[in-house]
């Protein structure tokens with residue numbers, strides 16, 4: 001559903017990349033937490049998925065589209081497939097709850113009859129029945145975030161990106177909001193959530209992607225929040241699968257034969273953590289262990 005293939009992003013007038021050679025794959029239907037300290041590149045990663053910006057190098061595929069190459073006129077269609085939720089809710093302050101959600105459908109030309117049916121269903125799904133006529137300032141923070149989530153999913157996008165959606169909420173309300181996101185995920189929407197919330201990440205034990213100063217530091221299924229400060233091995237099987245899948249290879253590259261080992265200076269790791277989001281992968285053993293084998297492509 002989302003593929004980052006050696007993606008780097010350096011903003012203008014900066015020297016250090018905000019994202020540095022990040023490769024990962026998010027499968028359809030996954031729920032992924034993106035963690036990392038402030039400035040580690042989480043928002044940049046989400047902005048690139050949305051084509052709010054383009055990578056400096058590397059490829060990004062979202063729902064089969066190469067987003068950097070997408071002509072501007074096709075960007076709105078891409079974004080229809082991606083709902084977004086932010087820390088600060090971003091509701092239209094002068095519009096009611098109902099109108100905020102309906103607006104998302106109006107701008108894409110949905111018929112009135114569909115809007116009349118879909119908006120109440122969606123508001124009920126997020127637990128806002130009876131609050132349709134309120135204005136945003138008449139709602140609690142958690143309720144405002146529910147409106148924002150309703151607006152993000154009312155047209156049933158394939159992907160929901162949530163950038164610190166619990167950042168302004170107390171722990172109990174945060175837990176409710178993430179439970180709602182999980183429910184939406186169970187209905188088939190791929191969810192990618194950037195967060196600093198240790199408790200949430202540790203209690204859900206979903207896939208965790210950790211960035212550290214733009215580098216993909218960790219990518220584990222069933223992970224915890226803890227920022228490790230060291231590079232953990234990429235599960236060998238996942239990386240090998242990525243190498244075997246020809247779609248990661250450029251025309252001048254070829255997979256290594258079975259049995260190739262890490263360590264050659266010639267070799268570069270590919271697709272860290274790719275393809276294993278829905279499989280059970282044990283977290284790396286904290287005790288020192290033999291280095292895990294990785295998948296590699298030969299650099300020419």
Ligand SMILES: Nc1ncnc2c1ncn2[C@@H]1O[C@H](COP(=O)(O)OP(=O)(O)OP(=O)(O)O)[C@@H](O)[C@H]1O
Pocket residue numbers: 011012014017018036037038039040041042043044045
């Ligand atoms: N528009 C921009 N121009 C220049 N530098 C930027 C821009 N946006 C982000 N950066 C820089 O890129 C790096 C990554 O920022 P980003 O916002 O992606 O991090 P983050 O992990 O989302 O941080 P936070 O958790 O604080 O939101 C930071 O060093 C930041 O200063």
